[in-house]
Structure formats: structure tokens, C-alpha cells
Amino acid sequence: MADKNTILSGEELTRVCLWTLLVAAMLFLLGNSTALAATAPPRPQPTNTPAQVLQQYCDGYKTQNAQQIYNTISSVSQKRTSLTKIQESFNIFTQVYGDVKIDTCTTRNIQQKNSNATGNIKAIVDVSKYGFSSSFPLEYSMGLVLENGAWKIDISQMHYVSQDTDDLFSFLQPLVSLQQF
Numbered sequence: 001m002a003d004k005n006t007i008l009s010g011e012e013l014t015r016v017c018l019w020t021l022l023v024a025a026m027l028f029l030l031g032n033s034t035a036l037a038a039t040a041p042p043r044p045q046p047t048n049t050p051a052q053v054l055q056q057y058c059d060g061y062k063t064q065n066a067q068q069i070y071n072t073i074s075s076v077s078q079k080r081t082s083l084t085k086i087q088e089s090f091n092i093f094t095q096v097y098g099d100v101k102i103d104t105c106t107t108r109n110i111q112q113k114n115s116n117a118t119g120n121i122k123a124i125v126d127v128s129k130y131g132f133s134s135s136f137p138l139e140y141s142m143g144l145v146l147e148n149g150a151w152k153i154d155i156s157q158m159h160y161v162s163q164d165t166d167d168l169f170s171f172l173q174p175l176v177s178l179q180q181f
Helices: 008-037 050-062 064-074 075-080 084-095 165-179
Strands: 100-113 114-127 132-147 150-165
Touching: 050 064, 050 100, 050 114, 050 132, 050 150, 064 084, 084 100, 114 150, 132 165
Parallel strands: none
Antiparallel strands: 100 114, 114 132, 132 150
């Protein structure tokens, strides 16, 4: 063991300097990477909100605008349907039920967590055919996903919540009777 007064040899001095430089370089790199992590740019905010998408979906149904509805659904959902199928469903519904209008359509119970969200849409549907008319509420729970910076509806997560079936069946009963003749 060297005495306190002993001067380090050239080889020992080189080793001590290298270790000192190595520790200093590691501290420098760790300090800068921590600083870089702390100053990383925030994730871009979505271009819309779940409430806006659900309202756009509602508005599409109110105006029977298939393109507007199609634009609100996720790419996975778009692969399961088409713009033509949405338009055809409006046409079939009108043929079967007559004049169909959505009087009001509102959103509620919207909850968002990370890249998923849920919310309900509630519509008052007015239907009239053969001089009979009725209104009834429909409510659906909708799932949304964040896709390419925009909220979109995942139709596989769409679930029926409630409907005033008494009003619907009281409206349909005269239609069923008329079609039996």
C-alpha cells in the first residue's frame, strides 16, 4: 500500500483519470437524459372530443346523412359496413315504418379514460304511417376509441339501453292489422 506522501505512477494516474472521466460522462448522460425526458413534447391533443363525435352521429341520424354517420365510426367499424349500407338502412326503415324523424338527439354519461371512452345517445323518434303516428325514446350506449388523433365510434361497442316499448308496440299494432287485409 502506498504512503500518503507517495506520488502516483503514470500508469496509476492514467487509470484514476479514466475512471473519473467515465463517472463524469455517465453522470452527464444520465442528467441530460432525465432533462430530455422531462422536457419531451406532450402528446398531441385529439382533434375532437367524445361528446362532439356522439353529437355528430346524432345529427347524422336527424338529417339522415349517411356520410356524416360513416365519418364518425372507426376504421375497423367502417370495414364492417359501408356508406351504401347505411343509406340503404334509411331507405328500408322509411319503406317499412313510413315517415321517420328524429325529433331530438342528445348525448349524456360521457366518460373518458386514456384512448377509450363511453357515452349514451338518446333520441326521440317520431314515426307516422297510414295516418297513425307515435313518438318513442331510444337510448344506446356507445363505445369510442382514439384513432389517429381523433375520437371515433366503435360500433361493436354499441349497446341498446332502453326503449319505451309500450309506445312502439301501440304504434305498430294498427300497422300490423292493416297489413293483414
